Amino acid sequence: MKVLKGACIIGQSGGPSSVINASAYGAIRTALDSDVITKVYGAAHGIKGVLDDVLYDMSAEDAEELALLKNTPSSALGSCRYKLKDPDVDDTDYKRILEIFKKYDVRYFFYNGGNDSMDTCNKISKFMLKNGYECRVMGIPKTIDNDLFGTDHCPGYSSAAKYIATTAMEIYLDARVYDTGMVTVLEIMGRHAGWLTAASAIATHYGMGPDLIYLPEVPFDLEKFYADVERIYKANGKCIVAVSEGIADADGKLMVEKFAEGANVARDSFGHAQLGGIGVTLANNIKERLGCKTRGIEFSLMQRCAAHSASATDVEESFLAGKTAVECAVNGITDKMVGFKCNRENGYTCETELLDLSEVANTEKKIPREWINEEGNGLNKEFVDYALPLIAGEAHPPYVNGLPRFAKLKKVVAK
Amino acid sequence: MKVLKGACIIGQSGGPSSVINASAYGAIRTALDSDVITKVYGAAHGIKGVLDDVLYDMSAEDAEELALLKNTPSSALGSCRYKLKDPDVDDTDYKRILEIFKKYDVRYFFYNGGNDSMDTCNKISKFMLKNGYECRVMGIPKTIDNDLFGTDHCPGYSSAAKYIATTAMEIYLDARVYDTGMVTVLEIMGRHAGWLTAASAIATHYGMGPDLIYLPEVPFDLEKFYADVERIYKANGKCIVAVSEGIADADGKLMVEKFAEGANVARDSFGHAQLGGIGVTLANNIKERLGCKTRGIEFSLMQRCAAHSASATDVEESFLAGKTAVECAVNGITDKMVGFKCNRENGYTCETELLDLSEVANTEKKIPREWINEEGNGLNKEFVDYALPLIAGEAHPPYVNGLPRFAKLKKVVAK
Structure with missing residues (x-):
């Protein structure tokens, strides 16, 4: 294995999570401690920071403050939703990235994000190879959506799942306070995959969760939905429903768009509809x-x-994923994403494994149909068995005067 | 002091909180341990349970399960929003309550709730006195709104304030992830008093909170609001605003009603408007x-x-308030609410004190104008100094397999 001396860039991309900073910290800390990595840069707002030449010098940060990243939500370095063009059509951005890599002698690029970020990694890696610039590129997974292909689960999902299940339990208790009738509709994130909404089923498993759960994986039938709710409401006087923001009818048309027929639905730069409001609308x-x-x-x-x-x-x-990405790259590996391989047979074990970036990028993992009940309005035990070990343990941040002490980085811009 | 032997009823009323069960537990545990109180009943859904003769035998509960009430949200016995009539107009309900009290030999009545509940306590106490039935009535305060007169603060407020400040910090970090412009409007509960919304100012005090805070205490000027938001947005590219659901214009007209001009706003049995949606509307x-x-x-x-x-x-x-109510009643006190008297001079101290029910009932405590900044869009240090000690310490519930272990009572109905 050839020792490749040089600087590294760590970037965060896509929507943030409670633990994306834990991954960043895993990568930053390991890179700072490495003998081979000469300088550690954090990209301001992901790949945009590389294009704009705004890199933070991570060695300028206080070590204790950096360690707080493990419990600090959101993307401390800033994120972006910038999508690189196909290099065969327009390679302007790639040339610029190469220029910046050369300027700072960057030989390692770690990118922390979801599907789109793995696509970005893959394209950069291929471009560098094609242009004879030696650089190791590693993807660090992150998405609360849990829809990354090839890995047992994604960093970020488990904490979101824990919040959703906990909050569903608390709302279950709250919604039962009066002896009058009440139907509660919880709207949970998830455009095409129902992993987040499904997490509410863990609360149901504990006897304090939604009666009905609707995911994007199953075509949504509005009349069937009303009948389901009415049946449970008439029997119990209460009904709690969890719906994914992305529930869609048999033709794939989003329910939120059906209700807003004719109105414009905002879309982000990836063309994703900016959803919201289906819970209140159904209620x-x-x-x-x-x-x-x-x-x-x-x-x-x-x-x-x-x-x-x-x-x-x-x-x-999440920390392990970031750490492993750096360790693997230093040991000669490139063009991979760190994934998780888990075993739930005799207790839960989780090991990292390396996945091809090209395999991961732009493939969405959905909930297997057999984990959803036949009626399509609840989850089977297979899902609960899958999710339960992921939410184990509480990572309370340190508290000062009653509030979490989150990291505040200096963000010294490298010259 | 005359020893009054007999049973007690503990009831919960009004909207629940994270800690109303901690107060109930304080009262139930103390009553169960008392030599004077012969039987401890929990009223199903507050005063409605008394009227309907549905009382739970608290001695039938497992002691360890009961102890879990300290960390279990919502009202475990069930709550109600039932308002007793003026006994001079219609004393049917009071006669029925007296009948039930006689049936179970109830000599102690503890009612846990907000303004309306203290009013209920007061009316029952007066009726029993007038009818020569010896019974000690004590109010235990509870309201996340913190608007009870005479007490430094209300059980329930502090936990809601902690959640609001913590969540405001987390959203502050999340809303800063992209380098694109973003205005976030947080809608927080509070019809006439802004205590809950003001709690977001603690996050601002930590440097991670709303830029602008609007309370019902200050008349809301929509044009001034837009100008405030525009100024901050143009300067920073981001703006976070916290608004009380109950913000109203100079004529006292609710903003949510102004926006919904002509539409019907649902009201509860007390005539309170069922608010919601002003945050999304402003956004x-x-x-x-x-x-x-x-x-x-x-x-x-x-x-x-x-x-x-x-x-x-x-x-x-909260536990202390419930415990004190029982101890005081056993010691001959009646017709009082347990309040808090606090000192913040050299560290924070909190002692219970007894307040006249008639004084507390139906008087709302608002935020002093001098704790709000001159512009009416933020809080002064006086508020932060007031609120900070209240949110101190974390009362994490016990966790099992990654989720809180909340109490599940047997609720054995007394015969």
């Missing part, structure tokens, strides 16, 4: 049909940034 | 005016039931 419609009190509750940003309720398993695994 | 309007990305986030039920993030100070004080 209002149930109110009209059943004449009972209803409440739509959106878990909104809280589900992805509630570091105060993070899973200890997630924090440790 | 949508800012989007139109400034052309930037906006997000309205409602803290919804989470702010009152997030026991996983409760204040240890709150849990202990």
Whole structure:
């Protein structure tokens, strides 16, 4: 194995999570401690920071403050949703990246994100290879959506799942306080994959969760939905429903778009619809049909940034993913994403494994149909068995005067 | 002091909180351990359980399970929003309550709730006295709104404040992830008093909170609001705003009603408007005016039931309030509410004190104008100094397999 001396860049991309900083810390700390990596840079707002030549000198940070990243939510270095063009069509960005890599003698690039970020990694890696610039590129997975292909689960998912299950339990208790009828609709993130919404089933498994759960994996039938809710409401006087923001009908049309027929739905730079509001919309419609009190509750940003309720398993695994990416790159590996291979037979074990970037990029992993009940309105035990070990342990951040002590980085821009 | 032997009833009323069960536990445990109190009943759904003759035998509960009430959110016995009539107009309910008290030899009545509950206590106490039935009635305060008169603060407020400040910090970090413009509007509970919304100022005090905070105490001027947001957004590219659901214009008209002009606003049995949606409405309007990305986030039920993030100070004080109510009643006191008298001069101290029910009932405590900044869009240091000790300490519930272990009572109905 050839020792490749040089600097490294660590970047964060896509929507943040409670633990993306734990991965960044795993990578930064390991890189700072390495004999081979000469300088550690953090890219300001992901690949945009590379293109704009805004890199932070991570060695200028206080070691104790850096360590707080393990429990600090959101992306401390800043994130972006910038999508690199196909280099065969327009290689301007790639040439610029190469220029910056040469300027700072960058020989290692670590990118922490979801599907799109793995695609970015893959394209950069191929371009560098084609242009004869030696550089090792590693992807560090992150997405609360848990839809990355090839890995047992994604860092970030477990903490979001823990928040969702915990909050579903608390709302279950709250929604039962009065002896009057009540239907509650929880709206949970997830455009195409229902992993986050499914996490509410863990609360149901504990006897304090939603009665009905609807995921994007199963075509949503509005009349069937109303009938399901009415049946449970009439039997119990209460009904709690969890729906993914991305539930869609048999033609794949989003329910939120169906309700907003004719209205413009905002889209981000990837063309993803900016969803929201289906929970409240369904709650209002149930109110009209059943004449009972209803409440739509959106878990909104809280589900992805509630570091105060993070899973200890997630924090440790996220740190490990970042650390492993750096260790592997230093040992000669490139063009891979660090994934997790888990065993749930006799207790839970989780090991890292390396996946081809090209394999991971732009492939979405959905919940297997057999983990969803036949009616398509709940989860089977297979899902709960899968998810339970992921939410194990509490990674409470350090508290000062009653509030979490989150990291505040100096962000010294490298010259 | 005359020793009054007999049974007691403990009831919970009004909207629940993260710690109302801690108060109930304080009262139940103390009553169960008392030599004077012969039997301990929990009223199913507050005063409705008394009227309907549905009382739970608390001695039938497992002691360890009961102890879990300290960290279990919502009202374990069930709550109600039933308002007793003026006994001079219609004393049917009071006669029925007397009948039930006689049936079970009830000599102690503990009622845990907000303004309306203290009013209920007061009316029952007066009726029993007038009818020569010896019975000691004590109010145990509870309201996340913190608007009870005469007490430094209310059990339940501190945990809600801790959740709001913590979540505001986490959202602050999340909302800064991209380098694109963003205005976030947080909608927080509070019809007439802004205590809950003000709690977000603690996050601002830590450098990670809302830029602007609007309370019901200050008349809301929509044009001034837009100008405030625009100024901060243009300077920073980001702006986080916290608004009380109950913000109203100079004529006292609710902003949510102004926006919904002509539409019917649902009201509960006390005539309170069922609010909601002002955060999203303001966010949508800012989007139109400034052309930037906006997000309205409602803290919804989470702010009152997030026991996983409760204040240890709150849990202990709530327990103390319930315990003190029973101890005082056994010692001959009646017709009082347990309040808190606090000192913040050299560290924080909190002692219980007894307040007249008639004084407390139906008087709302608002934030002093001098604790709000002159512009009416933020809080002064006086508020932060007041609130900081209340959120001190973390009362994490016990966890099993990654989720809180909340109490599950048997609820054996007394015969």
